[in-house]
Amino acid sequence: MAVDDLTRTMMISAAGMRAQSVRMRVIAENMANAETVGMKPGDEPYRRKVVTFASELDKATGAEEVKVKSVSEDQSPFGSRFDPGHPAADGDGYVKTPNVNTLVEVSDMRQAQRTYEANLNVIDSARSMLMRTIDLLRS
Amino acid sequence: MRASPCLARAAIAMDLDRIPLIGMLVRRMDFLGARQRLIAQNVANADTPGYKPRELSEDTFAREVSRELGGAAPVAVATTAAGHMQGTRVADGSKARSERSGTYESTPSGNAVVIEEEMTRLAETQMDYDTITGIYRKQVAMIKTALRGPSA
Numbered sequence: 001m002a003v004d005d006l007t008r009t010m011m012i013s014a015a016g017m018r019a020q021s022v023r024m025r026v027i028a029e030n031m032a033n034a035e036t037v038g039m040k041p042g043d044e045p046y047r048r049k050v051v052t053f054a055s056e057l058d059k060a061t062g063a064e065e066v067k068v069k070s071v072s073e074d075q076s077p078f079g080s081r082f083d084p085g086h087p088a089a090d091g092d093g094y095v096k097t098p099n100v101n102t103l104v105e106v107s108d109m110r111q112a113q114r115t116y117e118a119n120l121n122v123i124d125s126a127r128s129m130l131m132r133t134i135d136l137l138r139s
Numbered sequence: 140m141r142a143s144p145c146l147a148r149a150a151i152a153m154d155l156d157r158i159p160l161i162g163m164l165v166r167r168m169d170f171l172g173a174r175q176r177l178i179a180q181n182v183a184n185a186d187t188p189g190y191k192p193r194e195l196s197e198d199t200f201a202r203e204v205s206r207e208l209g210g211a212a213p214v215a216v217a218t219t220a221a222g223h224m225q226g227t228r229v230a231d232g233s234k235a236r237s238e239r240s241g242t243y244e245s246t247p248s249g250n251a252v253v254i255e256e257e258m259t260r261l262a263e264t265q266m267d268y269d270t271i272t273g274i275y276r277k278q279v280a281m282i283k284t285a286l287r288g289p290s291a
Contacts, residue, residue: 005172009179016183023186053187055180063176066183115185118254122179125265129175132272133168136279 008063009126015058015065016119022068023051023112027105034100038088046098048074074099155279164275170195171268178261181252188248192257
């Protein structure tokens with residue numbers, strides 16, 4: 001398939017936006033579950049998820065696109081909170097809390113947003129270049 | 140009616156790409172398109188661990204001119220025996236090769252894409268492209284003026 005550079009540009013940026021939206025989804029999951037703890041003593045709370053990207057050569061277009069490599073779990077330790085009345089509290093009255101740091105998620109979200117916007121800018125620019133080219137026929 | 144060879148030759152002569160300036164503009168547009176693609180690649184991989192940004196090396200004006208004036212192709216195949224043939228493929232867009240650019244910043248994950256830099260380059264490329272299409276338009280308008288003749 002012969003694709004010109006500008007169309008390819010748009011495909012690459014679209015792949016980038018797709019990857020960032022997956023990341024955004026995972027961030028939303030983490031944020032929504034920031035307070036999710038177990039139901040009985042010994043239960044594990046919600047474990048934070050992280051997205052990793054990898055670049056991948058698209059054989060059809062010959063462009064190096066980006067894709068989500070994996071959505072894995074954050075191995076950092078859980079926090080704990082003193083709450084003896086909670087059903088999931090252990091013998092000492094502590095409840096394990098998820099290893100989600102809302103601050104980290106927010107900064108991650110900002111980064112995803114910025115990259116998404118950058119990709120959008122590239123598409124915008126490529127589109128304008130294509131339109132200029134088509135306009136050559138009009139004059 | 141069958142087109143006569145004479146007409147066919149005229150049609151070839153009318154090929155706009157044969158006008159040196161237009162040929163140059165078209166190649167420049169090709170180059171800018173390829174550059175835009177690499178920028179897209181860099182931006183899309185702005186969060187990929189270990190990814191190093193790439194960019195196209197700019198062809199120098201002098202080389203462009205020498206090619207236009209019928210100078211030797213930048214890379215010619217050596218002919219050492221009578222049976223050897225010279226390559227027919229002229230060096231075109233492939234002259235622009237992709238290479239790593241020297242950036243000043245890389246994240247702990249080994250990613251060296253600086254989005255701001257890419258955005259600057261993007262705007263530059265777009266402006267260049269606009270200039271080129273503007274010149275192309277003017278050139279065609281000039282040819283049209285010449286074709287119209289004095290009576291118009």
